[in-house]
Amino acid sequence: MGVVIGPRVINAGLSLRLVLVSPVAVAAGYPSPAQDYFDGRIDLNEHLIKDITSTFVVRVTGDSMERAGISDGDELIVNRALEPRDGSVVIAVLDGELTVKRLRITATGVVLQAENPRYPDICVPGLSELTIWGVATTCLHHV
Template identity: 55%
Template sequence: MIGPVGGDERPEGLLARLAPEAVPAGFPSPAQGYYTGPVDLNRHLMRDPTATFIVRVSGESMIGAGIFDGDELIVDRGLDAHEGDVVVAVVNTELTVKRLSYRSGRMVLSPENPAYPEIVLSEHDEATIWGVATRCLHRV
């Protein structure tokens, strides 16, 4: 499912408080417990809201990249895709999320799960990079 995040204006009410330091995943820090000012999540998560979409992931081909079934990707259609990027591609009219690479001059879309085959595009395939995934929203 693909849908726009917003128009030219930034929606109000997407502010969150930001802790001034990283939170340790090991032992707790006694210095924690205070916050800096609010963070605009639009600015924090999106480079260009007019070119940004949220895509819901279905399937398990990208679990090795930490992208799971039901996760939502923030996808920027205004970025140029580079080798190694996680991209949303349109291959023969079908959308897919894969890691981009090139081999012998051909585009290769690779899963991050060995149970799935990579897609090596031929001259007979129609393929375009729809956008570059910049963030993964994952429920904990």
């Protein structure tokens, strides 16, 4: 079971193992020929996922969260076990519609805040049905 934002949902239960090329940093300028390289493995599950049973990866469509560093086509690692707090980037279900927004809890109610000035914030009306499906913990941004 999962949520779809865009064309697919990927359960985070997939094992992701990559080769670690450099243990500390990669030069963005002129690389040093004297730098030692480490040829080992790194398990991304250990670094990105705290609770594998409650974590999912969702693909984002749209640009309403650009200023939060979330672009169209990015994947978000979403933890359903985390408690949403004011300022969290969340996957929300508002009246049956899924959206990714920043959660704002104000004196006048709940606001789902866009991070792009071209999109209005969503002030959640009192009679609306709002469910916070999960809290985004990491954005996998494609370069």
